[in-house]
Amino acid sequence: MILNNIKLENFTNYDSVQCNLDECINIFIGDNGQGKSNLLDSIYYVATENSARNNKDRDLILWGRDYFKISASFLNKFGSNNIEISYDKKKKDGKKSLFLNHYEIEKLKDYIGYFSAVFFSPEDLYIVKGDPILRRKYMDDELIQTENKYFIYINQYKKILEQRNSLLKEAYRRQNLLNSMDVWEEQLSKYGTVILKSRIDMVHHLKNMAGEIHNYLTDGEETLDVIYKSKLPISLLETGQLASFQSLYFNQLKESRMKDLEKGYTLIGPHRDDLNLMINGTSARKFGSQGQQRTAALSLKIAEVKLIKSKKGEYPILLLDDVLSELDKKRKNKLFLSLEKDIQTVITSTDLNDIDTLIREKAKIIEIKKGTLKER
Template structure:
């Protein structure tokens, strides 16, 4: 799988841009603030319908414009499809495949798969639990696009339920309504929880292998991940069992939730634990170890997606500037064989020799291929 052409209209800093791409490595070189990351961000957005840099669509639309358009020709198994998303902040986005409108924009998810390495990856290790939950859910949706609907349903149920819990004095009718939302929370939460548990078990061996590769002197037994739910599951992993368990725990915590006006049980309270040996990575790992673990999580994601039968597009967004020479070379060697690798860097010297390929200079609103 690779992108053969990218077209942008009013996306980020670009009034318009047309970039021809090829399999193999393509590097975008330019000073900070010139728009090189905007190009790869657009491709990643088509993959997940979300940016790895910002939480909403509004910053993605060029100042002064009402909407933005991302269009990409994607080649898979020798066949080309043109994917398009029209971003309309404050309104519904619109998606098309080969110019034909889709009923829902989220039907684009998973048609092109990306794995992004970026300086923000340190938040996977040092950030809040929500950053690690988002990492899991993004990977879940890439592997199984229908889970985008489950994720959206759970978020909607959670908002409705929290709104009820914030009511200072609940009437009998309000409590009955809360019971309905309890059932919705248990049902959608159990499905999301079951999928996360299975994902972590599938991802775990890849994390150990990747950490061994990128960390000096490490073995694959050094790095481990574990899913920590908001309450004891007693070994339950099946969806029906988890639904019952969630509902029972919600009822048990009813008083606490009413006192705090907040849902205290469910996947939104869970954590992905990261360990080096017996110690948690957060708070104990050095800066270098933290970077190695973050890289291992991304590499593990890539390997897991490849094991599904796809070769995702790898995006290395200004990541080499954050790494020492040895880690640069290690990462470059690991990803050089991918079907398509997109690299951004401030200076050409930051791009390792193993990733020599097509290069574009980005500056003054122009993307120019080097001869």
């Protein structure tokens, strides 16, 4: 997958700008606060219709304007494509429009996964040491890009979960309402099983890939293990016994009703699960150094790139936002050596000296200053 160019209008600090990209390595250089990360974020937005920095759509509009627009041309396994995404805050509830090859896409599920990108920044240490909800989001965001129906499944699960939780709050005062819980629990176990099966399979692949990458980046001094944690009997999913798992899941929801009633929410299911990252057999979150945690997170992101390739038949674009300054020289070089030649990579940096001379000679370098671009 190759992004040829991207054009921004009223996006963050950009009034109107177009950026043409090289198919291999691109370096955005400039001081902090000039717009490097915003340009990277616009590429990620094309892939997911969301900001990598979790900004709301209206917060992405240039100050004093009413809308933003992103246009991009890219090449994937289906051929050449053009996309245009715009958001207008003046329209009721905000109005987002998406056109792919000049045809309007009305449902996000019909577009997600058509263009893929993996974003990594120092803030992504949340994967290792953040709250469990952030690691669940990490898994879901990855699966939405690799499995066409996962977006539908996770949204259905959330709606059903909300219904069950609402019923629990009502049933606290009127316990006869618990008799109507079966229908929600049946649906919750149905969609929850599909979600968990997808997550388990993803973690299995990530565990192997990230383990190899982490071992390489640390010169064989560290091992990285990725473990999925759940209160449900996920060993049945690992052995392909989906029907048995769903039945046990449904029964556990019924057995947990009174505990859930006291709490006012559902205590078991994929919305309560977590990832446990282990370095040399100990918890990376509790005992890993900052450097170890950073390398573990980076290993997962590179593994994510390779996983998308294995699932979709082509590499996503890799976006590295101010990551190199956080790595020593040896790990920087190993990072680039670990990447395949046909992975289009976009890097931001405040200092070109952070990037090896051999890499700079191969790269397209674009200087960014106050929202303007200048090719070196």
